Amino acid sequence: MNYVGQSMKRFEDPRLVTGNGAFVGDLTLPDMLHAAVLRSQHAHARLRAVDVAAARAVPGVVAVLTGADIAGVLPGIPTRTMTGERAVDALQPPEYPLLAQDKVCYVGQPIAVIVAHDPYIARDAVELITVDYEPLVPVLDPMAAGRDEAPVIHAAMGTNVAMRLHQRAGDLEGALAQADHVVRQRYVVQRIVPAPLETRGVLAQYQPQEDLLTVWNATQAPHRVKHFLVDLLQRSEQTVRVVAPDVGGSFGVKDCLFPEDVLIPYLALRLGRPVKWIEERRENMLAYHGRGQTLDIEAAVRRDGVLLGIRVHIVADIGAYFLLTTPSAPFNACRRITGPYHIPAISVELVGVLTNKTSTGAYRGTGSPEAAFCIERTMDLIAHDLGLDPAEVRRRNFIPPDAFPYQSATGLTYDSGNYAQGLERLLELVDYPHWRAKARQQKPDEPLIGIGLATFLKSSGAAGDHRIESARVTIAPSGDITVYTGISPHGQGSETSFAQIVADELGVHPAQVHVRHSDTALFPCGEGTSASRGLIVGGSAVYTVVQEARQHLAHLASELLACPAEDIGFQNGLACNRHKPEEQLTLPQLVAAASSRAHGSVEGESGLTFNSTYTLQGTPFSFGAHAVVVEVSRETGAVTILRYVGVHDCGRIINPRLVEGQIMGGIAQGLGQALTEDVVYSPEGQPLTGSLLDYALPKAHEVPTLILETLEVPSPTNPLGAKGIGSVSTVPAPAAVANAVLDALAGCGVRHLDTPLTAEKIWRAMQGTGRK
Numbered sequence: 001m002n003y004v005g006q007s008m009k010r011f012e013d014p015r016l017v018t019g020n021g022a023f024v025g026d027l028t029l030p031d032m033l034h035a036a037v038l039r040s041q042h043a044h045a046r047l048r049a050v051d052v053a054a055a056r057a058v059p060g061v062v063a064v065l066t067g068a069d070i071a072g073v074l075p076g077i078p079t080r081t082m083t084g085e086r087a088v089d090a091l092q093p094p095e096y097p098l099l100a101q102d103k104v105c106y107v108g109q110p111i112a113v114i115v116a117h118d119p120y121i122a123r124d125a126v127e128l129i130t131v132d133y134e135p136l137v138p139v140l141d142p143m144a145a146g147r148d149e150a151p152v153i154h155a156a157m158g159t160n161v162a163m164r165l166h167q168r169a170g171d172l173e174g175a176l177a178q179a180d181h182v183v184r185q186r187y188v189v190q191r192i193v194p195a196p197l198e199t200r201g202v203l204a205q206y207q208p209q210e211d212l213l214t215v216w217n218a219t220q221a222p223h224r225v226k227h228f229l230v231d232l233l234q235r236s237e238q239t240v241r242v243v244a245p246d247v248g249g250s251f252g253v254k255d256c257l258f259p260e261d262v263l264i265p266y267l268a269l270r271l272g273r274p275v276k277w278i279e280e281r282r283e284n285m286l287a288y289h290g291r292g293q294t295l296d297i298e299a300a301v302r303r304d305g306v307l308l309g310i311r312v313h314i315v316a317d318i319g320a321y322f323l324l325t326t327p328s329a330p331f332n333a334c335r336r337i338t339g340p341y342h343i344p345a346i347s348v349e350l351v352g353v354l355t356n357k358t359s360t361g362a363y364r365g366t367g368s369p370e371a372a373f374c375i376e377r378t379m380d381l382i383a384h385d386l387g388l389d390p391a392e393v394r395r396r397n398f399i400p401p402d403a404f405p406y407q408s409a410t411g412l413t414y415d416s417g418n419y420a421q422g423l424e425r426l427l428e429l430v431d432y433p434h435w436r437a438k439a440r441q442q443k444p445d446e447p448l449i450g451i452g453l454a455t456f457l458k459s460s461g462a463a464g465d466h467r468i469e470s471a472r473v474t475i476a477p478s479g480d481i482t483v484y485t486g487i488s489p490h491g492q493g494s495e496t497s498f499a500q501i502v503a504d505e506l507g508v509h510p511a512q513v514h515v516r517h518s519d520t521a522l523f524p525c526g527e528g529t530s531a532s533r534g535l536i537v538g539g540s541a542v543y544t545v546v547q548e549a550r551q552h553l554a555h556l557a558s559e560l561l562a563c564p565a566e567d568i569g570f571q572n573g574l575a576c577n578r579h580k581p582e583e584q585l586t587l588p589q590l591v592a593a594a595s596s597r598a599h600g601s602v603e604g605e606s607g608l609t610f611n612s613t614y615t616l617q618g619t620p621f622s623f624g625a626h627a628v629v630v631e632v633s634r635e636t637g638a639v640t641i642l643r644y645v646g647v648h649d650c651g652r653i654i655n656p657r658l659v660e661g662q663i664m665g666g667i668a669q670g671l672g673q674a675l676t677e678d679v680v681y682s683p684e685g686q687p688l689t690g691s692l693l694d695y696a697l698p699k700a701h702e703v704p705t706l707i708l709e710t711l712e713v714p715s716p717t718n719p720l721g722a723k724g725i726g727s728v729s730t731v732p733a734p735a736a737v738a739n740a741v742l743d744a745l746a747g748c749g750v751r752h753l754d755t756p757l758t759a760e761k762i763w764r765a766m767q768g769t770g771r772k
Contacts, residue, residue: 003500003510007657010493011510021246024201024218025278032203033062035264035277036122038112038129039286040104043356043685044139044153047103047111048132055114055128060121063271064129065113065263067101074098074266075232077257079322085463086331090164093322094154094354098259103136105153105320106358107687108286110259115267115275138356138685142317143294145353153320153354162318163327163352165334169409170345172300175309179300183381188754189370189734191292191317191679192672193689194363195697196490198248199279200287202260204268214241215265218248220255221528222488226520228257229265244518247490251669252362253288254490255530256323285690289679290363292317293333295374300345301382305393309345312337312374316352319359325366325530326359327352332367335410339375340419340457340623341397346409356685364669366531368458368731376454376735377742377752384746389436390453390739391427395420398455405618412459415715417623422647422711423455429707430627430645439743447640448632450744454736455625460724461717462531467616469533470525471541473502473549476607477595479573479587481506481513483546486526487538488518492726493658494534498542500654501720505546506553507570508587532724535654537616540718545612552610553590560585560593620715620723624648626667626736632744637763639675639741641704646732649711651723656710663708663729670733672698678756696756 015021052064077096082088100111112129116122139145139153145160153160176182203216213235219225222242229240247254260277268275279287298311316330334348379397383390398419399406406414432451439449461467472484483502487494499513516522527533550570557575558565561583569578576584585593591607629643646663653659676696680688689695714721734755741757742750750765 003503004654006500006655008496008500008510008655009657010496011499012493012495016246023198023246023248024203024216027203027216027245029203029205029274032274032276033115033117033271034119034122035267035275036114036119036126037110037260037283038126039283040100040107040109040111042104042133042135043107044136045104046134046136047100048134050112051130052112055125058121058125058128060117061114061125062117063115063267065099065267067097067099067111070098071101074262077259077321077323078228079324080327082327082331088163088165088327088331091327092157092162094157094162096321098263106356107685108283108358113263113267115271140355140357140681140685142315142353142355145355146315146351153356160354161351162322162354163316163330163350165331165350167334167346167348167410170309172309172311172345172347175300175345179308180303181301181385183299183301183378183385185297185378185381185752187295187374187377189291189293189295189373190755191289191360192363192677193285193679193695194251194253194288194290195285196249196251196253199281199284200254200258200260201278202264203274203276204265205274206268206272208272211239212241213239213265213269214243216243216245217261218254219244220247220250220488220490220530222518223486223520223526224528225257225261229262232262233266233269241521244488250490251364252290252325252366256288256325256361258287282691285695286358286687288323289319289358289360291370292360293330293370295370297374297378299378299382303386305382305386305388305396307341307343307397310343311347314348314350316350317357317360318352318354319357320354321359323359323361325362328362329360329367329370333370335412336368336371336457336459337375338408338410339372340399340455341375342399343409348410357681362530364666365458365727365730368456369673369734372454372456372731373735373738376732377738380739380742391423391432394423394453394455413618414457414621415618415717416713417621417649418711418713419455419623422623422625422649425709426625426627426645426647429647429709430629430643432627435629447634448744450630450632450740450742452628452736452738452740452743453625454732454739456732458622458724458728458731459619460532460622461536461616461619462533466527466531466533467537468613469527469537469541470611470613471545472523472609472611473545474607474609475549475587475591477588477591479512479591481508483513483515483542484523485515485517485538485542486523486528487534488526488528489534490529492529492534493655494538497535497654497658498539501539501543502546505550508573512573532726532728534726535720535722536620536718536724537614539654539722540616540720541612541614543719544614545610548612549608549610556590556594557585616718618717620651620717622648622650622723622725622728624728624732626732628736628740630737630740630744632741632762634766637759637766639757639759639762644704645707646729647709647711648725648728649713649723650725650728651715652712652721653710654722659710659725660708662725664706666727666729667706667733668698668703670730671703671737674734674737674755674757676756676758
């Protein structure tokens with residue numbers, strides 16, 4: 001039986017759904033202390049004084065740490081350098097101190113840490129710290145922040161512009177001159193909160209007798225956290241261990257390094273006792289945001305809807321500081337702006353500006369949803385202005401199947417795809433002609449009907465070191481197989497999919513395969529999970545090493561069974577001669593024979609061990625097409641989704657059940673961006689959506705029944721033929737919903753509305769106010 005391609009239930013689930021998971025919040029150590037953080041109440045202010053005397057005097061308080069205590073001792077938070085294939089024209093990140101010293105630059109910035117015997121004492125003591133603030137004018141509008149007259153947030157920089165990129169290709173001026181029509185539009189993609197089910201958390205313990213610092217961190221990348229702790233705490237590699245226990249979601253927020261990730265281990269070293277910090281939900285919502293970009297486009301088109309060129313200007317609202325992934329999203333938006341279309345001439349300019357807000361960073365899709373919203377809304381505006389069908393406009397601009405590998409104008413190489421096939425299947429599933437006819441036949445007393453389309457590309461595997469992953473396979477004398485990987489999942493089901501890959505290659509049941517991850521002491525290297533790289537890079541590394549194991553076992557079995565190695569097959573836990581099935585050997589027999597003959601890498605009585613490192617040579621691009629049918633109330637502006645269809649090409653599929661779950665989750669988050677989610681600030685820079693009472697995440701009953709189908713166009717970039725799926729469905733959902741709502745409102749004279757498309761915003765637009 002082939003297990004690859006089968007919809008197996010996740011091995012991880014029984015433990016998690018029965019409450020037997022072990023998250024950072026569940027961990028307890030003897031003599032453990034608890035930390036709480038004092039955070040800024042102002043968006044922009046000088047710190048005249050921080051008085052901790054009353055807090056320090058509280059019984060049970062063990063330590064108080066302020067910025068003055070670590071000045072010159074601990075460096076600030078790092079960010080990516082953006083060089084090589086991800087080079088930008090300018091990158092000037094301001095210094096991000098672990099604890100504020102002279103000033104605070106956003107509401108929620110850490111100022112001091114209290115360590116106490118229990119979390120309640122620590123939180124009470126935080127309330128007793130007195131901060132003397134000198135409020136400054138906050139810089140909140142990203143469009144104004146980059147102007148010369150804007151107040152400068154970080155004086156040493158002399159400007160609020162911290163990132164620039166300008167890409168050009170083709171003859172754009174010629175395209176604009178030849179165009180029959182030019183579409184011009186501004187799109188504001190709002191800030192949103194990743195809001196994983198589990199907030200961040202850190203537990204650190206120092207054992208002086210071993211000189212070992214062990215850190216349990218709710219992270220996507222424990223090896224990366226270790227790398228930074230070694231650097232920032234000035235410790236040797238062998239004295240730091242990082243473990244990611246069960247991680248309850250991330251969506252990008254746990255791929256960064258935050259002040260608490262460094263401060264808690266530092267305090268454990270300093271105090272000689274375990275220290276634990278668990279983030280509260282309000283802290284989580286003040287620590288990290290996604291999206292936050294404004295995109296202006298000019299699209300030059302012929303009268304038949306064919307694109308000749310585009311000019312795009314992107315302003316990215318960075319926030320007050322750079323986190324590790326902050327540059328990634330705006331950079332990706334520039335590179336991915338052309339989507340699945342042949343656009344011969346482009347000019348894309350990016351300006352990343354600092355504001356007195358929470359830092360932004362990678363959030364599921366990392367720049368792709370912003371780019372897709374821009375180009376997909378523009379495709380609908382082209383259709384509207386020229387009197388064409390939106391599906392036909394897309395057909396005429398798709399990259400044809402025979403053009404691959406295709407070099408985009410922004411410098412990306414698309415590996416494979418059949419975009420027209422995916423769109424045609426989508427139109428069939430949604431019954432496109434029926435809904436178009438129904439929308440035309442609506443009566444004045446009936447709700448408005450709208451149909452929206454969105455197609456998209458999403459690259460996976462990332463760049464640089466993210467293209468590299470290692471894996472180890474051990475086969476014990478009992479025949480049990482253990483896989484070690486640098487992938488660190490937080491909900492992807494990698495334990496199941498990796499076991500399926502190994503089971504097929506070695507002819508065992510997946511239950512015999514144990515996947516180990518997320519502990520730097522178990523496996524020395526790894527880049528974790530991000531950019532949908534888990535299967536593409538991590539799975540390919542597992543596949544590569546298991547191929548080596550299979551070859552070793554086949555050669556050994558061929559010697560023992562006196563037949564050519566190519567005649568050896570693996571099934572039901574046995575190696576057998578395909579031509580004489582009765583001649584067979586068990587895995588324990590092969591391991592025993594290997595031990596005596598020194599086949600493979602033999603480690604005493606522990607069995608066989610195989611190691612391999614895999615490097616992704618090219619970037620696989622997933623494709624998808626979504627269609628949404630909505631009903632809009634004429635009386636209230638409320639949106640009801642009548643039909644939602646998604647077709648996805650994610651290459652070769654290992655486990656369809658896992659793919660379906662990833663797609664559903666991504667669509668749910670895309671619906672939140674489209675309809676309800678929005679980070680709102682007051683004119684003073686106070687977050688007005690700082691809790692789940694104010695921030696409207698979509699509820700389960702608000703996610704419609706989804707009609708999903710997959711295509712399998714294998715990618716030539718990796719041995720599995722896989723493409724990413726973890727983030728892809730988040731990319732088109734906001735654009736598809738927006739296109740459907742704006743299609744419904746077209747008769748009201750509404751050209752564009754930015755998300756979230758709340759009932760109030762839609763109602764005001766229908767009344768003739770708030771139109772764009």
